[in-house]
Structure formats: C-alpha cells, structure tokens
Amino acid sequence: MRSVAITGTRATGHRPPDEYGAIFSAYLRPFADGHFYIGGAKGIDSLALLWLAGNSAAHLTVVVPGTVLHQPTEAQQAIARTRERIQDVVELGAAELDTPAYHARNRWMVDHASMTIGFPHADEPEGGTWQTLNYTAEQGKPRLIVPV
Structure with missing residues (x-):
C-alpha cells in the first residue's frame, strides 16, 4: 500500500474552499x-x-506534536467531524508546541511514508512545509510540490 505524508501552509484564506477541492481532486485522488x-x-x-x-477510502492517520486537545479549534473540529474515517491518531506528546515539536512531527510522518505531497503558500519561500519537503528529499523519497 502506498503511503503519503501531507504537508502544507496554514494560511489558506486566499483561495475559496472549492478551489482546494479541485486541487485535492487533481493531486490527492491518484x-x-x-x-x-x-x-x-x-x-x-x-x-x-x-x-x-469525504472523497476516498484511504487509510487516514492524523499525527499531532502534542495531543489533539492542544491543536487549534479548526483542527480539532476537522478531526471530530471525520473521526469515523480516521484509522489512527498519533499523539507524539511534546511538552511544548514550538517549532522543534512541529519539525519532529513532520519528520515522523515522512519517516513513515513512502512519499510527500506538499502544498506550500506561493508567497512563503521557507517554513515548515519546505522543511518537510526538504527532509523528504534528504531521505531519498519522492515529493510532489503543489504551490497554493
């Protein structure tokens, strides 16, 4: 079974939600x-x-650096809405939700996946998404980069 880590920007308000659906259909559906x-x-x-x-039968694993309760409200709501479809929730238990904790979460996902699909904000030339994509390349794994 092919395994894919997803990484991307937190800043998504610059596009309407239906555009993300079209992007995911094109780049996640395969x-x-x-x-x-x-x-x-x-x-x-x-x-x-x-x-x-809502659009696949894929096995879904959600990975958080601390616990789900420490995630932003939007993320907690998405997890709750899809809980019946999520096969695994991995809580890495970080004491502080800081940059090193998020980088550790990203490395964990890449280490467990066979490839990474990244959705960086077109105006952000660096950050966590690029750190994850670069780590993927360092591991010799394929990466698909879809600027949003």
Whole structure:
C-alpha cells in the first residue's frame, strides 16, 4: 500500500474552499487507494483531512506534536467531524508546541511514508512545509510540490 505524508501552509484564506477541492481532486485522488499521514493542524492539514475523508477510502492517520486537545479549534473540529474515517491518531506528546515539536512531527510522518505531497503558500519561500519537503528529499523519497 502506498503511503503519503501531507504537508502544507496554514494560511489558506486566499483561495475559496472549492478551489482546494479541485486541487485535492487533481493531486490527492491518484493516491487515494493508499495511506495518508496528515498533520492535525489548521489550513491544508484540516482541509486535506476533510477532503480525503469525504472523497476516498484511504487509510487516514492524523499525527499531532502534542495531543489533539492542544491543536487549534479548526483542527480539532476537522478531526471530530471525520473521526469515523480516521484509522489512527498519533499523539507524539511534546511538552511544548514550538517549532522543534512541529519539525519532529513532520519528520515522523515522512519517516513513515513512502512519499510527500506538499502544498506550500506561493508567497512563503521557507517554513515548515519546505522543511518537510526538504527532509523528504534528504531521505531519498519522492515529493510532489503543489504551490497554493
């Protein structure tokens, strides 16, 4: 079974929600028979989780750096709405939700996946999404980059 880590910007308000549906249809649907590792954050993480839960039979694993209760409200709501479709929730138990904790979460997802699909904000040339995509490349794994 193919496994895919999803990474992306938290800033998604610059596009209407239906555009994300079209983007996910084009770039996630070809892998929708596999296993997705999705960070439990707001933005692309929550949007991809909702889309995959409603449009695929994929195995879904949500990975958070601390606990689900420490995630933003938007992310908690997306997880609750799709709970019946989520096979696994991995809570890494970080004491502080800081940059190192999020990078550790991203590395965990990449380490467990066979590839990464990243949705960076077109105006953000660096950040967590790019750190994850670069880590994927360092591991010799394929990455698909879809600027949003």
